[in-house]
Amino acid sequence: MTTAASTFHAITSAGPPVTPPAKSLGTAVVLGGSIAGLLAARVLADHAATVLVMERDELPEGGVPRKGVPQGGQAHVLLAAGGGFLERWFPGFTDRAIEAGACLVTTDRVAVYDDGVPRVNGADVRRLALTRPFLEDLVRAELRAVPNVKSLTGRVTGLEFGDTAVTAVTYESAGVSGVEPADLVVDAMGRASRVSDWLEEAGWDRPPMVRVISGVNYATAFFRRPPGTPGVGLAMNLTGSKYGGAASGAIAMAVENDRFIVVQGGYGDFRPGSTAADMVARCRTEHPEPFGRAVEGEMLGEVATFRQADSRRRDFCSCERLPARLVPVGDAVASFNPLYAQGISSASLHAGALSLFLRSEPDLDVPARAFLDLQRVVVDAAWSISTTGDAAAAAGAGTRTLAQRVSGWLVARVVAASMTDAPVNRVFVEVTQMLRHPSELARPGILLRSLLAARHRRPDPVPPLVREP
Ligand SMILES: Cc1cc2nc3c(=O)[nH]c(=O)nc-3n(C[C@H](O)[C@H](O)[C@H](O)COP(=O)(O)OP(=O)(O)OC[C@H]3O[C@@H](n4cnc5c(N)ncnc54)[C@H](O)[C@@H]3O)c2cc1C
Structure with a gap:
């Protein structure tokens, strides 16, 4: 019997096809060249003669944040599901990431606390610790070795439709408008994706948006880490009702270039660690010792703050009128309270679901409901973990x-x-x-x-x- 758990297991363990499948697609166009778009591109490379990734940003070198991903400067924890996907689809990824500077944090170097009380470490999970832009650079470098994946710097401006399906993508690149015919279009343009507007304007159903207010404030800073520092590589502390009933938390993580990235997060009006002095003082006096140790080195740059108002998901499954040859992935479908660190791993599982879908030799001339059903299992799972508390708090x-x-x-x-x-x-x-x-x-x-x-x-x-x- 197929259950949500067995489907979830099939998706989380999906790797590349053992025997290369026949290429059922001519050109697959991926809208957005961030994490979700890049991971989907890797999967599509097995099924399309050409995969074209369209990204509006000029991509900076050197693992630095960029305009199109405004959250990129904040600490990102790569969950084991995302790390596992990268290793399966780019064999040797973990070793190459470490070689390039990422930190490997084994279970004995993880310390998780609840109001300072240490949790038992019952699971043996190896984690890659690195910044979000550095991770994106590494994945992009892996894709450069996949010959049928191409990229185009340009802003996607719309979609063209036939009677039943998406047929092309319109874009602007270097001031010139273009039209790219597509056999499959993947929306990976993040939580502000305009695909819903384009669907509605063309007479299709607009996917309903579900929002749960979270109102999370983040403050992130970097501190110099003596090379080869032993001890805790990843510390997390959740502080429960300390601040007027609202939970808050802090993370300190060893990352590339001999740095600790330190983040403090909280809800509502509580904006922890948003100045350098406050960040250091809280780490030294309010969180367990590893946090104080993480801020002993010189602070590098300024504290960067970020606010995310809500978790949101677009319910494509409930649309009766959907065009064929269109699939959404990543934050374009669902973006969560960042404290749960689910975004990148969700995007990787969407890519895994896309692979299972394409391998099932689907009829691509009807809406991709079989893909959406697989993806919904992943979205529901992540949503149930991260929004239950927020929804209860919002409702009272x-x-x-x-x-x-x-x-x-x-x-x-x-x-x-x-x-x-x-x-x-x-x-x-x-x-x-x-x-x-x-x-x-x-x-x-x-x-x-x-x-x-x-x-x-x-x-x-x-x-x-x-x-x-
Ligand atoms: C403060 C904060 C902390 C977070 N922490 C974590 C964490 O610890 N772990 C974790 O896994 N996740 C975390 N996340 C979530 C994570 O950042 C996202 O889930 C992830 O980046 C989503 O990737 P994406 O590719 O779907 O979208 P995005 O990264 O938003 O990328 C969308 C891309 O589309 C491009 N684009 C948009 N419009 C167009 C257009 N018209 N034409 C061409 N290109 C376009 C953009 O330039 C961008 O490159 C956090 C989020 C926030 C806000």
């Missing part, structure tokens, strides 16, 4: 139904047990790293262990580097 606890209160209570037990019980922690980590479907947390064995774990003694909090007088 009093408005929840009995079923929601019971399930909220059970989730709280599992989360609490993941602090102290290694088997529960392992499943919890694998679910939050998007390696397993969230329904795995509701297995009877996990729920039972979680209830029994209430008897465990929680370790003492790890003190900050400097205790306030």
Whole structure:
């Protein structure tokens, strides 16, 4: 029987086809050359004679943020699902990334805290730690070795349609307008993608947008890290009700070029660490010792702040009138509360779903509903993890139904047990790293262990580097 969990497993483990399939597409055009577009391009290269990636930005060298990806300067954690995808589709990627300067953080160098209380490390997960622009550069370099993937610097301005399908992409490049005929169009233009407008203007259904207010504020800064620094490579601390009921958190991560990237995030009016002095003081006095250590070196540049108002998803599945030969991926479909670090890994799973879809030899002259159904499993999984708390907070606890209160209570037990019980922690980590479907947390064995774990003694909090007088 096919379940959401088994579909999720098929997508998370999808690798390149063992036998190269017949190329069913002439030209596939990918709109947007950021993470989701690049990963989709790799998958499409097995199925299209030519893959053309259109990106409006001139791409800077050297792993620096660029205009079209305004969040690129903020700390990005690459979850295990995204790291696994990169290794499967670009074999040797992890080693080449480390060779280029990325840090490999093994489980023994990960420290996760809840209000300073350390969590047990039950899962053996190797993580690549690097900045978002550096990761994008590495993926782009990998794609340069795929001969049928081409790129074009230009701004996509619209789509052309036949009676039943998308037929071409219109664009402007160096001041000149162009039209590129396409056998398949992939929308990877991020959360501000205009494809919904273009669909509506041409008489197709506009995918309804679902929003959940999160109102997350981020502040990120870099600090010099002595080369080869041993100790914690990735520290995360969630602080619960400390600030008027709103959760907040901090991450310190070793990244390329001998730096620590440090981010503090919070909800609502709470804007933590948005000045250099505040960032350093909070790391030294409010978070466990590794945070204080991470800000001991010289601060490099300024604190960069960012605010994301909501999580949002576009429900293509519910559209009755959709053109064939169009698929959306990445933030263009769903973008989440960044504290859960799901964006890049979601984009990689969308690419995995696209591969499974194309390998099933679908009829490309009808809307790609089979792809959208696969993708929905991924979006639902990520959405359920990252928006449940935000939605409850936005609605107010009093408005929840009995079923929601019971399930909220059970989730709280599992989360609490993941602090102290290694088997529960392992499943919890694998679910939050998007390696397993969230329904795995509701297995009877996990729920039972979680209830029994209430008897465990929680370790003492790890003190900050400097205790306030
Ligand atoms: C503060 C913050 C922190 C985050 N932290 C994490 C994290 O820790 N881990 C994680 O996995 N994710 C994180 N994310 C999410 C992550 O940044 C996104 O999910 C990811 O970048 C989405 O990639 P994308 O390719 O779908 O879209 P984008 O990266 O937004 O790229 C869209 C691309 O389309 C191009 N484009 C747009 N319009 C046009 C046009 N008309 N013509 C041509 N090109 C166009 C843009 O220039 C851009 O290159 C975070 C997000 C934020 C805001």
